[in-house]
Amino acid sequence: MGALLDQKYEKLFSLLDVNGDGVIAEEDFELMAARVLTASSEERTAKGEKYADAMMNYWRALRETADADGDGRIDKDEFRQALRQVSVNFDTLVGPLYQAGFHLADRDDDGLVGREDFVTVLAAIGVPAAEAGATFDGLTEPDGQLTKDQLMTSAAQYYRNEEPAGTPSHLLFGAL
Numbered sequence: 311m312g313a314l315l316d317q318k319y320e321k322l323f324s325l326l327d328v329n330g331d332g333v334i335a336e337e338d339f340e341l342m343a344a345r346v347l348t349a350s351s352e353e354r355t356a357k358g359e360k361y362a363d364a365m366m367n368y369w370r371a372l373r374e375t376a377d378a379d380g381d382g383r384i385d386k387d388e389f390r391q392a393l394r395q396v397s398v399n400f401d402t403l404v405g406p407l408y409q410a411g412f413h414l415a416d417r418d419d420d421g422l423v424g425r426e427d428f429v430t431v432l433a434a435i436g437v438p439a440a441e442a443g444a445t446f447d448g449l450t451e452p453d454g455q456l457t458k459d460q461l462m463t464s465a466a467q468y469y470r471n472e473e474p475a476g477t478p479s480h481l482l483f484g485a486l
């Protein structure tokens with residue numbers, strides 16, 4: 311596995327271990343979903359519910375892949391292995407979470423996400439606001455907004471061991 315992919319998975323692990331106890335468990339996903347929903351004021355909306363469901367589906371996919379002993383906890387090595395396998399089925403196992411996240415951030419449902427709304431959601435998952443802003447600028451045209459295609463392409467590149475030269479997808483969750 312490439313060093314870049316390792317760094318990306320390391321970053322995802324540190325973000326997903328919301329309570330910082332060194333393993334990923336259902337509680338981490340509940341905490342993260344709650345933070346994102348609170349930050350975007352979508353706690354009681356259909357969009358919010360979809361996002362929370364997508365978070366739990368993503369967790370279940372990881373657990374079913376990684377948690378061989380069934381104790382509900384995934385350590386860093388198990389996570390790396392699981393993510394690599396889950397990423398093979400990005401469109402069905404991972405993609406829905408990013409679709410739901412996009413719709414959450416697209417507050418006026420026009421199919422575009424502005425810088426401020428993007429930063430709000432990324433800050434809620436633990437990415438420093440300045441880094442999230444830089445990520446947005448790297449993914450979009452100057453003064454542009456983010457499209458769902460841009461996010462999905464970038465997310466798929468992040469999870470897979472692929473990224474065309476000159477694209478900033480590895481910075482999707484901030485500096486590595």
Ligand SMILES: [Ca+2]
Binds near residue numbers: 330333
């Ligand atoms: Ca944890």
Ligand SMILES: [Ca+2]
Binds near residue numbers: 415416419
């Ligand atoms: Ca919008």
